Amino acid sequence: MIAKVLVANRGEIAVRIFRACARLGIRSVAIYSDADCDALHVRSADEAYPCGAAPARESYLDIDRVIAIAKKCGADAIHPGYGFLSENAAFADECARANIRFIGPSADAIRALGSKLTSRRVALRAGVPIVPGATEALDDGAAIAFAQQIGFPVMVKVSEGGGGRGLRLVRREAELVAALPRARSEAAASFGSEAIYIEKFIEHPRHIEIQVLADDRGGAIQLMERECSIQRRHQKLLEEAPGNRIPAELREGMGEAAIAMVRAVGYVGAGTCEFLVDSDGNFHFLEMNTRIQVEHAISEEVTRIDIVREMIRIAAGEPLAYRQSDVAIHGHAIEARIYAEDPDKKFLPSPGTITAYRAPEGPGLRVDSGVAEGSLVSTHYDAMLAKLIAWGEDRSQAIERLVAAVADFRIEGIRTSLPLHARILQHPEFLAGRYDTSFLQEHFGAP
Numbered sequence: 001m002i003a004k005v006l007v008a009n010r011g012e013i014a015v016r017i018f019r020a021c022a023r024l025g026i027r028s029v030a031i032y033s034d035a036d037c038d039a040l041h042v043r044s045a046d047e048a049y050p051c052g053a054a055p056a057r058e059s060y061l062d063i064d065r066v067i068a069i070a071k072k073c074g075a076d077a078i079h080p081g082y083g084f085l086s087e088n089a090a091f092a093d094e095c096a097r098a099n100i101r102f103i104g105p106s107a108d109a110i111r112a113l114g115s116k117l118t119s120r121r122v123a124l125r126a127g128v129p130i131v132p133g134a135t136e137a138l139d140d141g142a143a144i145a146f147a148q149q150i151g152f153p154v155m156v157k158v159s160e161g162g163g164g165r166g167l168r169l170v171r172r173e174a175e176l177v178a179a180l181p182r183a184r185s186e187a188a189a190s191f192g193s194e195a196i197y198i199e200k201f202i203e204h205p206r207h208i209e210i211q212v213l214a215d216d217r218g219g220a221i222q223l224m225e226r227e228c229s230i231q232r233r234h235q236k237l238l239e240e241a242p243g244n245r246i247p248a249e250l251r252e253g254m255g256e257a258a259i260a261m262v263r264a265v266g267y268v269g270a271g272t273c274e275f276l277v278d279s280d281g282n283f284h285f286l287e288m289n290t291r292i293q294v295e296h297a298i299s300e301e302v303t304r305i306d307i308v309r310e311m312i313r314i315a316a317g318e319p320l321a322y323r324q325s326d327v328a329i330h331g332h333a334i335e336a337r338i339y340a341e342d343p344d345k346k347f348l349p350s351p352g353t354i355t356a357y358r359a360p361e362g363p364g365l366r367v368d369s370g371v372a373e374g375s376l377v378s379t380h381y382d383a384m385l386a387k388l389i390a391w392g393e394d395r396s397q398a399i400e401r402l403v404a405a406v407a408d409f410r411i412e413g414i415r416t417s418l419p420l421h422a423r424i425l426q427h428p429e430f431l432a433g434r435y436d437t438s439f440l441q442e443h444f445g446a447p
Contacts, residue, residue: 002077002316006070009081011370014041017079020308029073033059035378054380060084063091067098077101086291087114103315105269105290112265113288117159123285126264128257131284133199140180146198158187159195204436205276210258211299212271219320220262222255223299229437232446240334241298244433270311301333301391332395334402336421340383343420351379355413360405364391
């Protein structure tokens with residue numbers, strides 16, 4: 001079994017992984033930048049080591065430094081969390097060269113699925129339907145010609161990375177000419193690659209994803225779906241599991257497609273297949289995230305499977321503890337991502353010191369947090385502070401519990417997204433489960 005895990009991350013996901021390590025009797029190691037020396041994740045680990053200056057490229061993204069710390073402290077495994085180095089094939093390679101287990105898929109699997117273009121080609125070979133569009137990177141001239149061929153509106157998309165960066169919705173050819181250089185520039189700055197392609201824009205889709213787990217012995221399961229349609233600028237604010245009004249046939253089809261993607265590349269570890277479901281109920285493969293996701297908690301709540309624990313066990317060479325027949329949906333779970341942003345000022349970031357912090361408590365509630373009273377919220381990193389999860393016997397009870405929990409959540413000293421979550425949870429269309437990815441734009445004027 002693994003004896004010591006270094007978590008190459010920060011915030012709530014680092015704290016979450018440390019908790020799983022403690023339950024498994026594994027020692028945990030935190031790394032921290034100059035901006036994070038007093039952060040909650042530093043206090044939550046058994047050991048902690050500085051990793052560099054505040055900018056991520058000089059600390060959390062410095063592969064050589066992270067590997068050196070792991071060697072120094074005797075960690076025999078590294079968990080990358082999400083973001084930062086989690087989908088970096090070169091990092092997975094360096095872990096292997098240092099004889100340190102990477103708690104995630106192989107570098108080859110990351111290369112095959114981490115790029116949107118290569119993952120689209122894998123999907124086609126596996127017989128999984130994809131969103132109509134290119135499967136190769138396009139220069140500007142080819143991008144314009146391709147868009148003319150498939151018809152507007154289209155999405156300009158970057159091959160690498162995620163989080164909505166580089167994405168552009170284009171409804172007319174004149175807009176495309178201006179959008180291409182901006183998308184390339186943003187892609188190069190964020191992901192070090194200018195590769196872009198064109199995809200047909202699906203009007204009013206639902207964003208549904210399937211969580212998967214696979215071991216190195218051929219075992220693979222899918223943990224049903226999560227609905228992630230409430231988002232702005234392609235960044236999720238609220239998710240729920242299971243999805244709303246998902247017919248059994250659609251659930252089964254997406255589950256089979258996710259397992260087909262796993263089998264196609266010999267995937268090992270936790271991952272998520274993302275799909276768009278159109279207004280006719282057809283699903284289209286969007287991309288695969290080769291890492292743990294922020295919203296994994298709601299899948300854990302409804303399936304009663306500890307995904308992070310399974311990731312660590314799988315990395316240690318153990319078989320999956322579950323078969324597909326063991327996976328069932330128990331009740332309903334909803335997650336609100338709490339951001340240090342001001343929704344009333346176009347989601348302007350709200351850095352500063354948290355002067356008061358009190359998380360809600362009660363039946364069915366779970367808070368995965370990366371902050372506490374006195375925490376400094378920096379401009380250097382993602383603005384998410386915590387995840388507030390409510391579970392209920394059914395969707396109505398989960399909503400009722402989450403509404404009360406949002407009202408009870410006290411965070412002072414900075415602005416947060418809590419007021420927006422309160423409004424979303426009481427909106428008639430949300431309560432009826434009738435929403436798609438345009439919900440925030442149509443009902444709240446979100447950008």
